[in-house]
Amino acid sequence: MGSYERVEILERLDGIADIYMPDVKWPDDAAAATYSKAPEYWENVTDSLREMHRQVGDLRMDDRGLATGGLLVRHLVMPNHVESANGVMEYVAGLSEDTFVDVIAQYQPYSRARSEEFYDEIDRGSTEEEYREVVDHAREAGLERLSLDESMLSSRSGFLDAS
Structure with a gap:
């Protein structure tokens, strides 16, 4: 299930789904409409995440x-969108x-994101600095159960997978 799923659909899965693993990209409706062609994205996402969490709660793991x-949220850090990522982390921590x-x-930009001026804002991968800012903000927001891309944090101590 995606995070853009309508709550009415999710309600039909109550008691059926054990794990939800939605991708959450934009708390900014303008960016969502521009880059993901997803109008009213954030309202849909917040409603969906609340319903998913209501149904399955926080992620639970066995001894292995x-x-x-439970709920496992995936967030792809986009170039030039640290504030957007921070908004996602704040919402999730509030949940x-x-x-x-x-x-x-x-x-990684492909196709038109690499070649058309319209996509200049996202025509590169995220930088290590952007990634670290998002991780720092997630922790400041109170999130500790983070799965991190160690290759983006290799030169800095104190950043470990907190899963």
């Missing part, structure tokens, strides 16, 4: 580290500081 139920968040740094 395998997820057995529950025990939310497990996979902070992803794998964005």
Whole structure:
């Protein structure tokens, strides 16, 4: 299930889904409409995340580290959108500081994002500095259950997977 799913659909899955793993990209409706062609994205996402969390709660793992139920939010850090990422982290922390968040740094521009001026803002991958700012902000917001891209943090001590 995506985070842009309508709550009415999610309600039909109540008691059926054990784990939700939505991708959450934009708390900014303008960026969502521009880059993801997703109007009213943030309102849909916040409603969906609340419903997912209501149904399954925080991510639970067994003694082998395998997820057995709950919510795991994935966030792809986009270039030039640190404030946007910070908005996602604040919302998720407000939902529950025990939310497990996979902070992803794998964005690479392809196709028109590389060649058209319209996409200049996202025509590169995220920088290590941008990624670190997002991780710092996530922790400041109270999130500690973070899965991090160690390659973006390799030269800085104190950043470890807190899963």
